[in-house]
Amino acid sequence: MKEKISRREAIGLGVAGVMAGAAGKLAAAASSESSSARQEGNQMTALSEFNKYGEELERQLLLRTSPIAVKMLEKEADIPEGSMRPKKDRGYHLAQCQAFALSRREGTTVAMLKEDQWCPTAPMAYGFVERPESMSWSHPYDCFEQGKYVGIVSAPLQKANFIPDVVIIYSNPAQLRGLLLTMPIADVPSVSGHFFPPSCGWSVVAPMKTKQFYVVVPDPGEYQRALTDEGDMMFSIPGEKMPAMMANVRKNEHGPFSYRDHHMFMHPDFERPDFYKNLFKSWGLD
Secondary structure (H helix, E strand, C coil): CCCCCCHHHHHHHHHHHHHHHHHHHHHHHHHHHHHHHHHHHHHHHHHHHHHHHHHHHHHHHCCCCCCEEEEEECCHHHCCCCCECHHHHHCCCECHHHHHHHHHHHCCCEEEEHHHECCCHHHHHCCCCCCCCCCCCCCCCCCCCCCCCCEEEEEEHHHCCCCCCEEEEEECHHHHHHHHCCCCHHHHHHEEEECCCCHHHHCCHHHHHHCCEEEECCCHHHHHCCCCCCCCEEEEEEHHHHHHHHHHHHHCCCCCCCCCCCCCCCCCCCCCCHHHHHHHHHCCCC
8 A cells, every 4th residue: 555645745746747857858958958058169179170170171272262162951941141143142143163163263052043144055964854855965964863962052162161062172183183182092993073064963963872983074054154274084983982092281281292392303414405515615614
């Protein structure tokens, strides 16, 4: 037989239970806030590290334009703070290669939704619009699932305020060679390439889907509309591969194939034509 509990004791137990429950909720809330703060702190640390990657790549490869951070946007609310929307903010449209150019040359964070686009290839490649069944005028290329993303944002890697899905470097072949040769031989099979249009598709969709590095030749639109240099190549790096790649870049900063330290040989006392020799002989010199 259970002992009877007085009304006062019952009320006391109830109050204690409420207080215990409240304390539990407060502890859970504090734990949640602490976890959220840790996640935010980790994200800020990761973002800071990506920004450092941008500075290091520019310095070590002597790049003429900034590597760009690129992220696909699942909803309009994902647009990073401070982004420029071409149609909304400036009253004009851009091709995607032009948006990349603004990011890497002028340091502009550019968010492109389908209403900002002025070239048909990118909105089809990124799944913003339906792709017609007949594409006889275009080279074949892969696309994201239609409707998965609503936009794309690009920014110079050194000051991007978002973690990129892909980092794209515009470089000359010698700079690209210096970067590729920092990779261990075991990573060579992870480097793919595509040498036909559209470069806006192959430099974003392919590395995100395959998790492979991609060497891409800038297409005619890049050259004509985005003013990409004739000697430039594009190198796309999946965001999750950046830490390992940069560890190799740092390790090989002064290695035998480092771009900054890989010089042509300067030969003194080179072979001279006869008229050089005759002039020097007339001056009493060797």
